Amino acid sequence: MPYTFEPLSKNQVIPSFHELLAPVYKILSHTPPLEAKGDRPLQMTFERQLKALIFYHLEEYSSGSHLVQVLEEDDFAKNEIAPPDGIKKSSFFEAVNHRGLEQLLYIFEKLQADAAKTLRKEYAHLGELVSIDGSLIDAVLSMHWADYRDGSKKAKAHLGFDINHSIPSKIFLTDGKGDERPFVSKILSPGQTGIMDRYYQCHKDFDLWQTEGKHFVCRIKRKTHKTVIETSPVSSDSIVFYNATVLLGTPNVNQTKKPVRLVGYRVDGKKYWVATDRYDITAEEVAYIYLPE
Numbered sequence: 001m002p003y004t005f006e007p008l009s010k011n012q013v014i015p016s017f018h019e020l021l022a023p024v025y026k027i028l029s030h031t032p033p034l035e036a037k038g039d040r041p042l043q044m045t046f047e048r049q050l051k052a053l054i055f056y057h058l059e060e061y062s063s064g065s066h067l068v069q070v071l072e073e074d075d076f077a078k079n080e081i082a083p084p085d086g087i088k089k090s091s092f093f094e095a096v097n098h099r100g101l102e103q104l105l106y107i108f109e110k111l112q113a114d115a116a117k118t119l120r121k122e123y124a125h126l127g128e129l130v131s132i133d134g135s136l137i138d139a140v141l142s143m144h145w146a147d148y149r150d151g152s153k154k155a156k157a158h159l160g161f162d163i164n165h166s167i168p169s170k171i172f173l174t175d176g177k178g179d180e181r182p183f184v185s186k187i188l189s190p191g192q193t194g195i196m197d198r199y200y201q202c203h204k205d206f207d208l209w210q211t212e213g214k215h216f217v218c219r220i221k222r223k224t225h226k227t228v229i230e231t232s233p234v235s236s237d238s239i240v241f242y243n244a245t246v247l248l249g250t251p252n253v254n255q256t257k258k259p260v261r262l263v264g265y266r267v268d269g270k271k272y273w274v275a276t277d278r279y280d281i282t283a284e285e286v287a288y289i290y291l292p293e
Helices: 022-028 046-059 064-073 075-080 089-098 101-118 181-187 203-212 283-290
Strands: 129-139 147-149 152-162 167-175 193-196 215-219 226-231 240-248 260-267 270-276
Touching (some): 022 101, 064 075, 064 089, 101 167, 129 181, 152 181, 203 215, 240 270
Parallel strands (some): 129 193, 193 215
Antiparallel strands (some): 147 152, 152 167, 215 270, 226 240, 260 270
16 A cells, blocks of 8 residues: 555655545535435445445455455454444445445545645646546446446446546446446536547537537547638648638538537647637647647
8 A cells, every 4th residue: 555645755754544534524424324225224334335445445455355354354444444343245245336326426526626626727728628538347247227238247437537637527327338428518517628539529519518618629530521611820840730610520411510620630640630619729739638638
């Protein structure tokens, strides 16, 4: 476990487990209560469940079974994390696999808001930047909602990552087959700029996001049909080779109703085409915004 935030410093300040959890303790008192389902009482409170999950990741245990063993044998874990009467492996896995999602999301949202107020903001001149992507997460077979394919359960996390503060900003969970594009409008707030890969290219959504006042920098397929409205000059010594206002898509089929800015640039011999509604920054800055992706 990395017990310090400054591993290269000679004068190490090692925070305790409870010091690390101090921001969480401020939120726990007004977190929605975790209630038992049916007549069977809870074997583990949400606070202890959360502590167990944090302890698991801090100590980098190899499995949940390893953690349960530690909760039974380690004095600190028994006294500070495990329920007073201990917990069986089956009850532990039932708790972490089926309970506490609402509470975890609440804690996440509150911690994110607190962190954003504290951390230094980078790239302020480019506005509020949010990288958006979806990732599959392995799930256990008993998670019936995590439909993916026969014999395999996966959930999908739809994540917004705050580039300015280098922290996650929003997260939504669906089954593994969940489409990613509808979550862009849920992740972005008006005025923010979403940074997305080619999968998110949808001309109807490009119109929708502009109507909602939500900006985007989205890589598109190079063969996408475009109708040029106006071209802008580019410098011969720039990575940018194309900068124009266009309508994307085939007329009367899937063409955008609202114009977009299309920027083409080259990095390490590879061409990128990026659509955006940001006209307030240079073409080079548009290219730079997508580079962190």
